[in-house]
Amino acid sequence: MNQLVRDARHAMFDQGELAQLTYGAFDIAARSMQDMKQEEIEVTFPVGYNFDRTPIPSTRTYKKDQLLSKYQFLAFHQLSVNALVQLVTLIETLVGDVVRAVVTRYPQKLGGKRTLSIQAVLESTTLEEVHVRATDALLNELAYRSPVEFADSMQQLVSVNLLECPSFHCYMEIKATRDIFVHNRGIANDIYVRKAGSHVRARSGMALPADIQYFLESYEHCLKIADWLEIELHGHWHSSEYEDRANPQIEIPTDPPAHPPEGSAP
Numbered sequence: 683m684n685q686l687v688r689d690a691r692h693a694m695f696d697q698g699e700l701a702q703l704t705y706g707a708f709d710i711a712a713r714s715m716q717d718m719k720q721e722e723i724e725v726t727f728p729v730g731y732n733f734d735r736t737p738i739p740s741t742r743t744y745k746k747d748q749l750l751s752k753y754q755f756l757a758f759h760q761l762s763v764n765a766l767v768q769l770v771t772l773i774e775t776l777v778g779d780v781v782r783a784v785v786t787r788y789p790q791k792l793g794g795k796r797t798l799s800i801q802a803v804l805e806s807t808t809l810e811e812v813h814v815r816a817t818d819a820l821l822n823e824l825a826y827r828s829p830v831e832f833a834d835s836m837q838q839l840v841s842v843n844l845l846e847c848p849s850f851h852c853y854m855e856i857k858a859t860r861d862i863f864v865h866n867r868g869i870a871n872d873i874y875v876r877k878a879g880s881h882v883r884a885r886s887g888m889a890l891p892a893d894i895q896y897f898l899e900s901y902e903h904c905l906k907i908a909d910w911l912e913i914e915l916h917g918h919w920h921s922s923e924y925e926d927r928a929n930p931q932i933e934i935p936t937d938p939p940a941h942p943p944e945g946s947a948p
Contacts, residue, residue, distance in 0.1 A: 697768050701901075712753045725742055759893065781840060
């Protein structure tokens, strides 16, 4: 269980690093373009592929200011939106993996009322495979619940109440923002306002801001959720690996063996 959290945290660190490296690459490209003397720049890029998998190239001529504005849009808006999508995916995957690990170990947590199609049962070759299919169905069902409903289900399954984590309440707004950019072109609606709760950042019908600063704040909240979850899971599902990291053993130096005085008998 502890390893699941550690892997997710490392993936978040990687996402933060990649976002900063990409932002730096955009900055280098923009500075290089500003130093160019020509006011028009030709750019060739593929717009599709032929049947033999060779690219179909297209060349477009941009005015320098036009191309700079596109780089600025990529650096200050599109980059943060894409990185935000990745962060929410990492948190969703983490909590899903935790639920899967617990339910796989204790299938009785699925409950006696959960149903599984006859086809899924007949296609399973072992009882363990039936448990896996039932767990997959549960996770698919949880994915469509609101963060509050998901937190309630997770408490029942894993004995961890995500609503007690302050950063999870911020994450509810972050996830709502992700959904708006994926499904509604970044324009807040009533669903966003309801899901974001007290952390709402825009009224229905307004464009949601998503700049680098917002991504960095979201990044920190996701890391805090992982840190909090690691501690809570350890309280219910003891991890010797976490215990060793939290309480490192202090090595006591040993005195070197005494050497007899020179000239004395051995």
